[in-house]
Amino acid sequence: MTISLHLNEQERTAAATGRAARLGRMQPRHAAALVLFAALAAVPFIATFAGGPYLVTIASRIVIMALAAIGLNLVLGYGGLVSFGHALYIGLGAYAVGIATQHGLDNGLAHIAIALGAGGLLALVLGAISLRTSGMAFIMITLAFAQMAYVSAVSLRGYGGEDGLQIAGSSRFGPFDLSNATVLYYVAFVLLAAVALLTSRLVVSRFGMVLRATKFNEQRMVALGFKTFRFKLIAYVISAMICVIAGILQANLTHFVSPAYMQWTVSGELIVMVVLGGMATVIGPIVGAVVLLLIEDQLSGIDLGLPGGADAFVSAHWLAFLGLFIVATALVMKRGLYGTLVGEGDKL
Amino acid sequence: MTTALVIAQLVNGVQFGVLLFLMSAGLTLVLGIMNCINLMHGSLYMMGAYLAAAAYGQTHSFLIAAAAGVLGTMMVGVVVERLVMSRLYSRSHLDQVLATFGLILFFNEVVRIVWGPAALSMEMPRLFAQPIDLVGLPYPPYRFAVLGVGVLVAGALYLLIHKTRTGIVIRAASANPAMTRSLGVNVKLLNMLVFGLGAALAGLAGVMASPIVAIQSGMGEPILILTLVIIVTGGIGSVRGAFYGALIVGVVDTVGRTFLPMLLRQLLEHSYAQAVSATITSMSIYVLMAIVLAVRPQGLFR
Amino acid sequence: MTPTTPLLTVTGLVKRFGGIVVSDRIDFDLKHGEVHALIGPNGAGKTTFINLLSGEIAPNEGRIAFDGQDITRASTSSRASMGLVRSYQVTSVVQEFTALENVMLAVQARDRRNYEFTRDVRGDASLTRPARAVLEQIGLGAKQNFRVANLAHGERRQLELGMILALQPKVMLLDEPLAGMSGLEAEEMVAFLARLKGTYGIVLVEHDMDAVFALADRVTVLVYGRSIATGSPADIQQNPAVRLAYLGDEEEEAAA
Numbered sequence: 001m002t003i004s005l006h007l008n009e010q011e012r013t014a015a016a017t018g019r020a021a022r023l024g025r026m027q028p029r030h031a032a033a034l035v036l037f038a039a040l041a042a043v044p045f046i047a048t049f050a051g052g053p054y055l056v057t058i059a060s061r062i063v064i065m066a067l068a069a070i071g072l073n074l075v076l077g078y079g080g081l082v083s084f085g086h087a088l089y090i091g092l093g094a095y096a097v098g099i100a101t102q103h104g105l106d107n108g109l110a111h112i113a114i115a116l117g118a119g120g121l122l123a124l125v126l127g128a129i130s131l132r133t134s135g136m137a138f139i140m141i142t143l144a145f146a147q148m149a150y151v152s153a154v155s156l157r158g159y160g161g162e163d164g165l166q167i168a169g170s171s172r173f174g175p176f177d178l179s180n181a182t183v184l185y186y187v188a189f190v191l192l193a194a195v196a197l198l199t200s201r202l203v204v205s206r207f208g209m210v211l212r213a214t215k216f217n218e219q220r221m222v223a224l225g226f227k228t229f230r231f232k233l234i235a236y237v238i239s240a241m242i243c244v245i246a247g248i249l250q251a252n253l254t255h256f257v258s259p260a261y262m263q264w265t266v267s268g269e270l271i272v273m274v275v276l277g278g279m280a281t282v283i284g285p286i287v288g289a290v291v292l293l294l295i296e297d298q299l300s301g302i303d304l305g306l307p308g309g310a311d312a313f314v315s316a317h318w319l320a321f322l323g324l325f326i327v328a329t330a331l332v333m334k335r336g337l338y339g340t341l342v343g344e345g346d347k348l
Numbered sequence: 349m350t351t352a353l354v355i356a357q358l359v360n361g362v363q364f365g366v367l368l369f370l371m372s373a374g375l376t377l378v379l380g381i382m383n384c385i386n387l388m389h390g391s392l393y394m395m396g397a398y399l400a401a402a403a404y405g406q407t408h409s410f411l412i413a414a415a416a417g418v419l420g421t422m423m424v425g426v427v428v429e430r431l432v433m434s435r436l437y438s439r440s441h442l443d444q445v446l447a448t449f450g451l452i453l454f455f456n457e458v459v460r461i462v463w464g465p466a467a468l469s470m471e472m473p474r475l476f477a478q479p480i481d482l483v484g485l486p487y488p489p490y491r492f493a494v495l496g497v498g499v500l501v502a503g504a505l506y507l508l509i510h511k512t513r514t515g516i517v518i519r520a521a522s523a524n525p526a527m528t529r530s531l532g533v534n535v536k537l538l539n540m541l542v543f544g545l546g547a548a549l550a551g552l553a554g555v556m557a558s559p560i561v562a563i564q565s566g567m568g569e570p571i572l573i574l575t576l577v578i579i580v581t582g583g584i585g586s587v588r589g590a591f592y593g594a595l596i597v598g599v600v601d602t603v604g605r606t607f608l609p610m611l612l613r614q615l616l617e618h619s620y621a622q623a624v625s626a627t628i629t630s631m632s633i634y635v636l637m638a639i640v641l642a643v644r645p646q647g648l649f650r
Numbered sequence: 651m652t653p654t655t656p657l658l659t660v661t662g663l664v665k666r667f668g669g670i671v672v673s674d675r676i677d678f679d680l681k682h683g684e685v686h687a688l689i690g691p692n693g694a695g696k697t698t699f700i701n702l703l704s705g706e707i708a709p710n711e712g713r714i715a716f717d718g719q720d721i722t723r724a725s726t727s728s729r730a731s732m733g734l735v736r737s738y739q740v741t742s743v744v745q746e747f748t749a750l751e752n753v754m755l756a757v758q759a760r761d762r763r764n765y766e767f768t769r770d771v772r773g774d775a776s777l778t779r780p781a782r783a784v785l786e787q788i789g790l791g792a793k794q795n796f797r798v799a800n801l802a803h804g805e806r807r808q809l810e811l812g813m814i815l816a817l818q819p820k821v822m823l824l825d826e827p828l829a830g831m832s833g834l835e836a837e838e839m840v841a842f843l844a845r846l847k848g849t850y851g852i853v854l855v856e857h858d859m860d861a862v863f864a865l866a867d868r869v870t871v872l873v874y875g876r877s878i879a880t881g882s883p884a885d886i887q888q889n890p891a892v893r894l895a896y897l898g899d900e901e902e903e904a905a906a
Contacts, residue, residue, distance in 0.1 A: 082442045129638050132645040136385055136441055136584060140576040141641065147573045148634035155627045198768070206758055206766040206774075213744045213755055220742040223704065224759040224817065225730035231764075264569070268449040275446060320457035326450030330443045331435055 029341040033283045036290075040189055044182045056181050057253070062293045063188045064249045069273040069285035070195055071242025076271065077279030078203055079235045080215030082139045084267050085146030089240040091153065091262030092119050093247020098165045098257040108171035108178070115244045123240035127233050146264050153259035164258025171252055178252040188249050192286070195242055200282045211235050212280075272326055278339025287338040296322060352485045357606045358599065363491045365598020366498030370553040371575040372582070372590035373505060374546025380522045380585020381542055382437050387448035388428070389575065390568025391455035392547045396421040396554025397563045398459050401468040410473040417555035418548050425547020429540055437539065456565045467564035494556050501552065502591065509587060518542065522585050574601075577633055581640045583647030592649065597633055604632040657682050657851045658703070658734070658821055663712035665702060672698045673709070674875040680821060683848040687862045688855045690872035691895065696855045697739060699872065700825050703853065704736045705729045717820060730759070733820035739829055741806045743798055749809050750794040753781040756816035781816065788812040788842070804835035811842070821851040828858045840864055871895065
């Protein structure tokens with residue numbers, strides 16, 4: 001099997017008629033996806049030779065954020081709904097673990113049940129209210145609700161308030177628990193792969209086709225008889241629950257939860273990941289998460305030996321450079337890094 | 349709970365509302381006319397406070413500090429408008445959100461680069477140092493000054509929008525941007541003007557808040573979110589909606605924080621009341637917004 | 651319900667925008683299998699009337715009854731589910747999907763089974779087979795895998811028609827189906843619509859008078875939001891009030 005980055009005549013024609021090329025050559029985007037997953041799967045092995053536990057930690061963080069980004073992409077990329085408040089659900093998942101553990105409950109299934117139950121319910125209520133609006137108002141309302149959750153978390157003095165809560169323990173699943181870094185990493189990785197796979201099925205399912213068509217032409221979908229509100233709400237709830245799962249993993253990774261997990265800046269970073277990687281593609285958010293978090297990591301610890309103390313300046317004020325990078329992404333990125341590989345249209 | 353306390357808190361609420369109105373009026377015009385989300389409006393508020401504090405530090409004149417804050421912020425606004433915002437008007441809301449989000453991060457760091465990570469402080473102008481008597485309670489006169497300035501500005505805005513030719517163009521552009529464009533109005537100039545005006549108002553809000561709040565990186569975002577809540581509740585593009593929305597939010601937030609704990613302490617056991625009231629008071633604004641949107645999604649005055 | 655009872659009955663419909671009355675106490679009805687055309691000068695309120703029928707705007711006064719039910723307050727999606735569907739003056743389809751995917755959506759809408767989350771629709775014969783049949787019927791079988799953005803204007807309008815046919819509706823509201831079509835495309839569309847007569851009730855808004863006279867069983871003339879005449883195409887041609895409304899406009903245009 002050879003991998004070619006140039007489309008031949010047959011592939012061009014096939015692309016024009018929208019049919020996937022089945023020609024015995026792997027498409028570039030599938031190759032990229034395969035490489036990405038292989039690399040992520042190999043991280044703990046690589047870590048034994050170079051990078052050590054730090055590599056596993058940062059890779060865990062990337063995988064967990066990638067999971068949340070895939071969740072957001074469902075409503076943002078495929079649904080066309082700009083939600084600026086998805087960090088709320090990450091925080092909720094983390095707090096579920098923190099609060100439950102605080103009360104002596106470390107059963108992983110209980111953590112999941114509480115988190116998904118509360119998260120699903122909250123998403124249903126907040127989504128139902130937010131989706132009554134559209135466009136600018138929708139974005140601002142999701143931002144406001146996330147802020148509301150942040151402020152509520154700060155007032156939870158019994159659970160650490162603004163300083164956050166140390167989590168003494170991990171989610172237990174029978175004989176094993178998530179306290180082992182490698183176990184946690186592989187659980188997160190498997191979940192990421194599973195959610196990616198399910199998303200790829202979802203977007204071409206009956207539900208997914210209606211959701212995507214609503215993004216493109218809601219007027220026509222309503223005129224066909226679809227109650228579009230329901231589809232958007234269900235997509236919103238599903239995406240929220242994916243973020244809740246990411247939050248559960250996050251709490252197990254850091255053994256800590258604080259209101260900062262729900263801050264709107266985190267929601268903003270999620271959006272950047274999705275746009276940077278490629279909206280309305282399954283793999284795009286993962287690429288975006290990898291790239292963005294690596295950039296943040298590198299900028300804040302930059303050590304390239306640049307002249308005139310530039311290194312120190314950049315690493316001390318890396319947020320300013322990140323900010324400019326995000327502005328550039330917004331102005332320049334059309335389809336995102338992975339999205340450019342995919343070409344036009346929503347695809348895997 | 350005395351009448352005097354209630355009145356004092358109401359005045360506080362109205363003063364806070366006036367400050368919020370300055371923020372909301374500018375932002376709702378930008379949203380309504382250019383159809384452009386601008387999340388860095390809070391950063392302009394922050395620049396107003398920082399520039400005022402810095403100028404005061406050099407000159408010890410509140411008047412000069414205020415001028416520096418307002419004019420300086422307006423210039424920052426115009427530069428940002430020319431360099432970034434003007435490229436965003438035709439883009440999707442998502443791109444606008446992303447770009448202005450990036451600008452927030454940038455400005456939050458720029459103030460740390462220029463003025464360091466520690467918070468700045470601004471002296472209360474000596475004129476307002478002595479508390480005055482408000483129905484028996486000592487009350488800071490500065491808050492009255494803020495109220496006064498706010499009402500003056502609101503009045504000037506009203507005159508500008510309803511009694512001048514520029515105002516007619518602004519109103520037309522707010523109601524129907526495309527039509528206004530096709531009528532030959534210099535849209536670039538109008539956009540710059542409206543954005544600059546909004547920036548000046550935000551800067552003024554920052555200037556007036558500077559003696560009362562901590563001047564630090566990130567101070568703009570909580571105000572921004574309140575501003576967004578007000579605009580959404582009042583109706584995007586409606587200055588009248590911003591006015592009433594700001595007053596309502598200002599009063600509800602202030603009064604809620606003061607009296608809700610008292611009320612809850614009557615009804616619930618003490619420690620429980622503390623915990624619940626803290627959560628609810630901080631949420632009261634958002635609950636208000638949710639109720640308004642559940643009933644009237646386009647906002648109250650749209 | 652006997653076949654002689656109208657399928658669609660509109661009584662005293664009024665719509666005001668601010669101080670302007672756009673629809674002025676309109677009475678209108680559509681019998682089973684009938685093509686009832688709606689004509690009138692520009693600005694008469696024809697599209698507003700269609701929007702009122704489809705539920706995209708709500709009337710200030712009046713009543714709309716469809717298939718025996720009062721639908722005056724019903725939403726657009728409910729009306730579509732009940733069998734009252736429309737096409738738009740500016741073609742409204744999903745440009746980013748293929749022709750086949752568009753018609754499959756319509757088939758799915760009729761099928762009402764929406765909450766499947768893992769099965770690939772492209773392998774679902776209950777969607778693909780009826781969709782392909784419709785595409786053949788409207789002559790787009792060969793281009794079923796073309797993205798709509800790559801189809802010609804006339805083909806897109808045909809596609810939209812195919813989509814609403816796939817809904818197996820009772821009544822179709824067609825808002826200028828021939829708009830923007832070349833002579834040949836228009837002839838084909840008229841021939842196609844003629845084959846639909848008798849099976850569906852059709853409210854046809856059109857400017858193309860040849861098409862109107864070829865297809866319509868009845869014609870209503872709308873001027874300044876008021877229905878000034880209803881009758882057979884021949885009657886309408888002779889009607890003095892109608893001639894005044896149209897010719898009067900022409901005289902004004904000639905003088906301007």
